[in-house]
Amino acid sequence: MTDIKLMNVFTHKGSGGNPCPIVVDAAALTGAEMQGIAAEYGHESGFVLPAAGGDADYVFRFWVPRHEMEMCGHATIGALWTLATSGQLRSGQVRIDTRSGPVTGFVDLDHAEDPYVEITQPVGKVVDLTQDQENLVLAALRLSRSDLLDLPLQNAVTSRVKTLIPMKSVDQLNNLQSSMPTTETCCESIGSTGLYPYAVENQDERHFEARQFPKSSGYPEDAATGIAAAALAFGLLKNRLVKADSGRIRVLQGRPMGSLSEIGVRIGFADDMPVGCLIGGRTRSVASKGR
Known part of the structure; x- marks a missing residue:
């Protein structure tokens, strides 16, 4: 048994x-x-x-x-x-x-x-999407560019590629709607395993909120995704939304599912260069x- x-x-x-x-x-x-x-x-x-x-x-x-x-x-x-x-x-x-x-x-x-x-997790790699790729993501989530911060949409990876989408507010983030077939088609086109829109909750305290719409897991959304939060941490670092130190970044996820979750990420550095991270909870x- x-x-x-x-x-x-x-x-x-x-x-x-x-x-x-x-x-x-x-x-x-x-x-x-x-x-x-x-x-x-x-x-x-x-x-x-x-x-x-x-x-x-x-x-x-x-x-x-x-x-x-x-x-x-x-x-x-x-x-x-x-x-x-x-x-x-x-x-x-x-x-x-x-x-x-x-x-x-x-x-x-x-x-x-x-x-x-x-x-x-290994050090993250973060690549800005092309305009064509960005348009696919916006269409998949029924967004316009005005719904987003003036930051790039990015594919980021530590273990699996996640697409980072910088929303203007937590409310906008949690009002997003997605569909599994549309998400899968979009992710396939842009080389991603999930769409990971995020919003700044409190930048000074390194608090952020996010959602994960997976490519092809068999369900529409995850309540918590550590690998995506690790990828997000390197996106936040590249976009200068967090300082280059090993302080804990807190990512909340799952609020619209009624399952609010918390992921902690700490980026490690050697001679001011990021060398990897720890995700915990x-x-x-x-x-x-x-x-």
């Missing part, structure tokens, strides 16, 4: 978060069985397997209802939280192999009953189910 633990990851003040099924002993599962679990729950799902050798402590795999993903931030954090709270971690620093490359997790084992978890256990 497969033990599936349902988590809410990137919770805000103890509620909200992105639902995520986790299987911490997935060695016997086939890819089709993992995908079946993701389809049953309708959410991105994480699966923990033993490392096949080398320097890694674990191998993590990730599925959405329609396909396997190379990397999933909230499933990684949810899996590490589950391993920690069940006493399965020997160290607060965990090396993980994923299909997008190696990831290191940092788990606050001094509070092992409810640890804050952060994971590494809180997790809450919801249920456990055998299958």
Whole structure:
């Protein structure tokens, strides 16, 4: 029997978060069985397997209802939280192999009953969209350029390409409407895995709000997307909306879904050059189910 633990990851003040099924002993599962679990729950799902050798402590795999993903931030954090709270971690620093490359997790084992978890992401790359690409995005979200800040629309990536769209206000952001077929067509045309409109909540305090409309996950919107928030952090840095330091950037997401979530991002620097980032958040256990 497969033990599936349902988590809410990137919770805000103890509620909200992105639902995520986790299987911490997935060695016997086939890819089709993992995908079946993701389809049953309708959410991105994480699966923990033993490392096949080398320097890694674990191998993590990730599925959405329609396909396997190379990397999933909230499933990684949810899996590490589950391993920690069940006493399965020997160290607060965990090396993980994923299909997008190696990831290191940092788990606050001094509070092992409810640890804050952060994971590494590589330095981000941010590229301004062309005018033709920008027009496709505006059409997909039924926006005009006057709805946006005087900043470029950008494709940004740490693990997966996300399209950053700078809205003028949080209200405008949360009134956006999208459709799955239109989003998929747009993302396919511009080389993106999701549209990530964002707004400035409080620039001095490094607070922002965002939404994620995924390309082809099998559902229209995510309540929290760590990989997109990491990409956004490098977009904010390039656009000078945050200072070039390692202070935590707070990204709220999921408000229109009734599942307000909070993602923390800290950019790391060496000799004033960004070298990567940490994304982190809180997790809450919801249920456990055998299958």
